[in-house]
Amino acid sequence: MATIKDVSEYAGVSQATVSRVINGTSRVSHDKKLKVEKAIQVLGYRPNSIAQALASSRTGSIGIIVPELGGPFYSGILHNLEEKLRRLGYHVVVTAGSNTEQGQRESVEFLLGRRVDAMILHTQHLTDDYLTDLENKGVALVLVNRFIPELAQNCIEIDNEFGGQLATEYLLRMGHRNIACITGPLDKSDARGRLQGYRKAIEKAGIMFDEALVAEAGFTEESGVSAMQKLLKRQHPFTAVFACNDHMAFGAFEVLKEHEIQVPEQISLIGFDDILFARYITPPLTTVNFPIEQMSAEAVQLVIQILNKSKRDVNFRLSPTLVPRSSVKQLNKVN
Structure with a gap:
């Protein structure tokens, strides 16, 4: 051994x-x-998990809550967390809390009933007060892709505003001035951050923010279809679209194809997350990389530190990066 x-x-x-x-x-x-x-x-x-459990009254298990189990984004998060925790001798208990507050509360209660040592939560629907109360009661928890000021030392967040700014600034550098935005649901902080980054970039470039060029969607292909249809019906001209996740970008792409609008020759398209399929559509999708592996590594490191009551020494805020591909056309040279 x-x-x-x-x-x-x-x-x-x-x-x-x-x-x-x-x-x-x-x-x-x-x-x-x-x-x-x-x-x-x-x-x-x-590690000698039996000896550790006897010494600490721990179960050697970590609970993970995500909104859903399907799709490449959440499956990627789960794969990375499970793999890293398993290497350190932990087993995971996974539950999908659905996209409702009640469903996610039930998931928390389920995990507490299974006596997990700690929880890693990817949730937007549980209130700040509810999560703060859990931590005050001694529940070891880590929040990913979310920031709560009172739980700053428990949060691994992505700089979504910076990511939205990255995407929009890239389109601006490629000569686009009329840029539409398909947002995620604006009751979610990551969607608000990406929209704020979009707005910050265009206003910094001297372009007035136009609500007619913004359509709210739901982080799904179907909602991306609906949002793209709305943008076309408004007849506000645009040469590029920033979809705030890749799934919505795929939906937008299908609508453009149905209307015989070519990407990128007529409309440039950029997404967010860099899920696996983004590189395999034609043309491959320009996107912003969501650092899932790094986020998972930091979350695992943080949950171990919380359990061991050691100094919380991780990278609490991660920066996404641009992934240029072929779905964006340069309109003119910009100095």
Whole structure:
């Protein structure tokens, strides 16, 4: 059976570094963390979970709540979290809380009933007060893609505003001035952030914000179809569309195709998330990468630190990056 010493020798790091990765007691460089995780996987190392449970009254399980189990975005999050937690000797209990407050409250109660050691939550519907109350009652929790000021040390958030700004500024650099935006549901903070980034970029470029060029949708292909149809019916000219996630971009693309509007020759299109299918449509979709793997790694590191009552030393705010592909056309050279 592999030991910590075996893992340290395979990874080329000290046993103390291996222990820090496993227990999350302090920050370890990304390169060393990857080496340790690889060594754990290759050697099949498992912490003595039985001894740990007897010593700490823990179950060795982490609860995860996402709105839904289907689709490449949430499945990507679940895959990354489960893989990283399993390498550290934890099992996961996953529940889909649906897109309602009641459904997500029921998911929390389900996990508490299963006595999970901690929870990682990707939820927009549970109120700030409800989540703050859980933490005050001693529930170990980490929130991903959400920020609550009172729980700042429990949140791993994506800079959605910066991502929206990245996408819009890229379209501006490519010569577009009339840019439409398909937002997600504006009761969700990530959708509001991406819209704010869009607005900030166009106003910084000296362009007046036009509500007629904005259509609210629901982060799904079907809602992207509906939003794109609305934009075309309004007859406000535009040469580019920023869809605030890739699913809505796919829906918008289908509507443009039905109207025989070519992408990118007539309308340029950019999405957000960089899900797997984005690179395989024709033309491949320009998008903004949502750093799922990094977010998952930071969330796992943070939940271990919370459980061990050690210093919370993670990257709490992650920056998305632009992924240029062929769905955006340059209209003119901009100096």
